[in-house]
Amino acid sequence: MKDGNPEPLVLREDQDRVARLTLNSASNYNALSTAMIDALSDALDEVAADPSIRVLVLAARGKAFCAGHDLREIQGARDDADDGRAAYERLFSHCSAMMQKLPALPQPVIAEVQGIATAAGCQLVASCDMAVAAEGVRFGVNGVNIGLFCSTPMVALTRAIPPRAAFELLVTGDFIDAARARELGLVNRVAAPEALTDETMALARQIAGKLPAAVRMGKRAFHTQARMGLAEAYGATGAVICENLLRPDTAEGIQAFLEKRSPDWD
Secondary structure, X not given: OEOOEOOOOEEEEEEOOEEEEEEOOHHHOXXXXXXXXXXXXXXXXXXXXXXXXXXXEEXXXXXXXXXXXXXXXXXXXXXXXXXXXXXXXXXXXHHHHHHHHHHHOXXXXXXXXXXXXXXXXXXXXXXXXXXXXXXXXXXEOOHHHHOOOOHHHHHHHOOOOOHHXXXXXXXXXXXXXXXXXXXXXXXOEEEOHHHHHHHHHHHHHHHHXXXXXXXXXXXXXXXXXXOOOHHHHHHHHHHHHHHHHOOHHHHHHHHHHHOOOOOOOO
């Protein structure tokens, strides 16, 4: 029990080789308190180490997906002798490390966004590999409205959507809806609220049905090549695709395609 919540801050449910992690602190809009960051970070480590899991869905309970950092916790640190500097440095370092676990996770990660995602909550969505959002959901990096530019959320956001669009959101504090988020590339799919989980799980199960080794290799290569120049990226991915081709299960997959049958992978 943390943050006054009698239940765990992050719930886990596994089904069909898909793990669902659900933020479970609806009373404070699933804010990224120190306790929530700890709980989510630990849960991500457990999923990463679980070879039975092929896809991760990150969901939330309540009206908000995640409202960003816990502002009451942040304000409380101002009473420290250093006005909160050490606490703030620890908080953002820890949160940044947790966010980086999402693209580094072996399994693809899908955000299932049922409610508003603001500031570091929007960062959480942008840090996932994909996102499915309910119609009418709003997104924003709106810290500037209270005098706090969303500098750390900016890192994930500028890697998920066009830089000029990201800067406009950061500097105006404006919100966008799910439809606009999809246009910008922050969201992959938009679903009716009552169909959100079904839509997300259908996507997760589709990915879970692929060869796990190929998907894990592909995700790692995807994020690695994105940080490279063109020639370096081709060199790196050429090595990956050769390694992929040399796998016996890939040979089986190709042969099954040529013989017009399902591959024998399981």
